[in-house]
Amino acid sequence: MACAAHLLNDMMQSVIPAVYPLLKEKFGFSFAQIGLITLVFQMTSSVLQPFVGLHADRHPQPYSLAVGMCFTLVGLLLLAVAPGFVWILLSVSLIGWGSSVFHPESSRVAQLASGGRKGLAQSIFQVGGNAGNALGPLLAALVVIPFGQHSIGWFALAAVAAIVILLRVGAWYRDRLRTVSGPLFPGASDAVSGLSPRRIRRALLILTVLVFSKYFYMACMTNFFTFFLMERFGISVQASQYCLFAFLAAAAGGTVIGGPVGDRIGRKYVIWVSILGAAPFALLLPYAGLAGTIVLAVVVGLVISSAFSAIVVYATDLMPGKVGMIAGLFFGLMFGLGGIGSAFFGWLADRTSLEFIFRASSLLPLLGIITGLLPDVEARKTR
Template sequence: MNTFIKSARVLSDGQLPKSGTIYPVLFMISISHLLNDMMQSLIPAVYPLLKEKFGFTFAQIGIITLVFQMTSSILQPFIGRLADRRPKPYSLAIGMCFTLVGLLTLSVASGFVPILVAVGLIGWGSSVFHPESSRVAQCASGGRKGLAQSIFQVGGNAGSAVGPLLAALIIIPFGQSAIGWFALVAVLAVLILVKIGNWYKRQLILATGKSAVSSEAVHGLTRRKIHTALFILAVLVFSKYFYLACMSNYFTFFLIDKFGISVQSSQYCLFAFLAASAVGTVVGGPLGDRFGRKYVIWGSILGAAPFTLMLPYTNLVCTILLAIIIGLIISSAFSAILVYATDLMPGKVGMIAGVFFGLMFGLGGIGSAFFGWLADRTSIEFIFQISTLLPLLGIITGLLPNIESKREVLNK
């Protein structure tokens, strides 16, 4: 264990002993992210089925999401901190086993409480997955952290997009029990994560005895300015994921309510939005590496605002087109936010990843519960009208310091 603790310090800033970008590992961790988030995205995708089968209210749908998102989020900072101090190469595979059990439980759940238990198990699996996998991605980055996070994130976004499509093709026609077939996906993910664990364990051993990389910040900011910047990033994550909570969980209901389309057709429309989000993710990291992450964050969140403001007031075709545009633009922000945050606090990749992934899931859960509660008291159309204002908060990105420029000057 002491060997792993010492080597964790060497690898704490995402650096490997004498190696460049390890693309095979990045692709494997991205595929694992795809499988993990695909299984997670089945939960909101089957909401219409569960609502009809069990007679749930929108508030109950919101509570299911809240339990799922909170179990996904609340443990992540602690697991991330533990990963920084005592890395456990096979924790990823162990965490996926929780998801496996959760899927099997959800496929046979007979009421509200068993469903809460099932989504809670899936959430716990996610809380283990994200912090440690972010460390693996940065360790394999070879210094190209934005690119590595984009490769990692595009897997997650692709999985989130594929989930509703598979739900429409498999679960909606064949019913709740068909969720159990996705346990095979969890088994595949476990096998891939064991392979990643083997690689990660070798890197930790190779790092033992190497000179520890410096974890001192080179941006020259005071602790107060760092905390202020982290608070601004948290507000930006709030604006992005409160909006995405509305889109991801209630877009199908909005389309059904406003345009009268079928449940299956609404799932295809949700897939279009989520697929566009997956595509947009690829762009954010490399652009951030090249031009500065602050500007990518600014353009991603505030740049989506004109399109979100129009979405509730157009016809069906324009609504779908706007959803695709919004997905393309707004999706690039998170990779840039995460790498920017780890640059503010080098040496704490796992903890920072845990905090921001946890914040992402937690705010998404709170947002879903809030919008579900509000929809019951007003209408689905109303919650889309007010959620469109959230990306306007992207304007506060201008208050973030330009740490990339400062770092480049100091490194010359």
């Protein structure tokens, strides 16, 4: 159920970048303004998440998930009728607030229901979000692009459905809190043997750099891939949305793979292969023809998306007992860096070209090489 709610939550969020071509044409926005919309949305999604997660670790709030979704509901209804730039910023900020409440607490629910297979549980939870991200552009192409801005209001029905689901999740979570007598997360009291606080901080810094490389690149693809395809190959808005859907659907598929493989062979190796392994395909993408570009985008989405679940679980292994805070920190980093990346690439596209920003962003997955500096947490825990 947490996976289903994640699908609905991220589907509604992904409508925002999916309707950028429509908003750009209707209001005459620049690429910098498009990037600023994403920055406001993703910063409101990110800033509160570590604090929400820390509070959840100390004082779990089972029904906060449904309350947060109410912010998303109001934001969607406002976005459907927003008359200009400032109102659009307000509406996306409300959707962002809802997301900031949803992700840390729901990650705790996922690990609580994992039965010890944390990587698999995080992947199942995360694939819901990635599937929702993929559905957003598809539904925008089928609903919003043909019928206009007001049709965004229909997505409020998804918010209502998510609220109903999260009320049931909250009831299960409340009952679980009442029945568990020991630590809520088994092994939460165990430290990672042999790692000093300094090494743990260093490992978290390396993970932050890896999240930066992944989500700066993803920000370029998610927000400007449609514009790149329309400008370079002359395809229609709807066709470009279908291509974006293919990329995001591949990303959803890759997420399914990363968690369970990480449980089996080690999360460090999944992170390494995921980010650095995407680099050759990302480097080729800006120079390919239309068919090659789509194929390469699918491969990049499939490969690079397997990292995030492994990163989150790896980080919770570094700091056991702080699942909410760590989830909030890394989901917050994901949204925050994605927002900064969108604003940066929007600014850069106005001053250079879309082709230039795709060539520049293709270098980012090369940062995956620093994964080799991470300690082998799983090996230490089994000693």
